[in-house]
Amino acid sequence: MPLYEHVFISRQDLSNAQAEGLVEHFTAVLTDNGGKLVDSEYWGVKTMAFKINKNRKGHYAFLRTDAPASAVQEMERLMRLHDDVMRVLTIKVDAHEEGPSIQMQKKDERDGRRERRSRD
Template sequence: MKEFIYETMYILRPDIGEERTDAEIDKYRNILLENGAEDLDVQHRGKRRLAYDILKHRDGVYVQMNYKAPGASIAVMEKAMKFSDDVLRYLTIKQPVQQPDADDEDGDEEE
């Protein structure tokens, strides 16, 4: 089974307040952890200007998460985001994990 590293970027409504923003971030973080995510790194990027208006909002609160997880956990998280009124947009991308070469496993380097 191949392992993947995922990155999810999502944008929250700017008018929900700091306390509710933190609650939303914790909600999606916990969904991933409950569904098998590892090495979860959450970065609250703060409020930024959007490239174009989304649902009449000019600004949004950007959040980035990097993690290893099974694909099923992403589906659960994205379904929760889809039905949330506080999430304006979300995007998840995956990248294959770099596997070390069989020759380099013993740590000896050729000179």
Template structure:
């Protein structure tokens, strides 16, 4: 099992409920195929660097997950079939990226340390 990061850009015309349903669909797909989602980060509506299908904004979602290597092909098929997905990108995370992401999440969730003068 390897660690992966998936970034998906959904069409901006989705309602909040549809966006959450699409988000849940891909999280459930990972879990149903023996994977485990370690972090789910919905970015919401953001501007695109260039128009995609005549749209200048998109709803972003970033998932970090652990799954068998053959699972990504199944996920790719589902992403290609979903008409609400504008773009997606898989990234295989090495051990340093996983450690960095864990440390980064830990720093945001931890209490700020007092600074001595």
């Protein structure tokens, strides 16, 4: 089955338990349609670059899934209809990366960052 990565932003006035409950709800939708959740991460409340529906912040969640396209389409459809979900992004990937995502890593653990060049 194809591999996908999903990020969705929910409203800032939800509690942490409600935001994590949304992850569980959409995971159940995915598994009911023949897919499976590989990994999920709750990134917490983050400030957005611009306002969405008069919200400056939002709860971010990240899902790694292994599911058929029909299951992903149904999950996305329900996410877009849900009042608490503001934005959804789904990307098809060739392989899932091992370990935590970049958002969950500490700054000193991140490798591959280049040094800034000085302006002359």
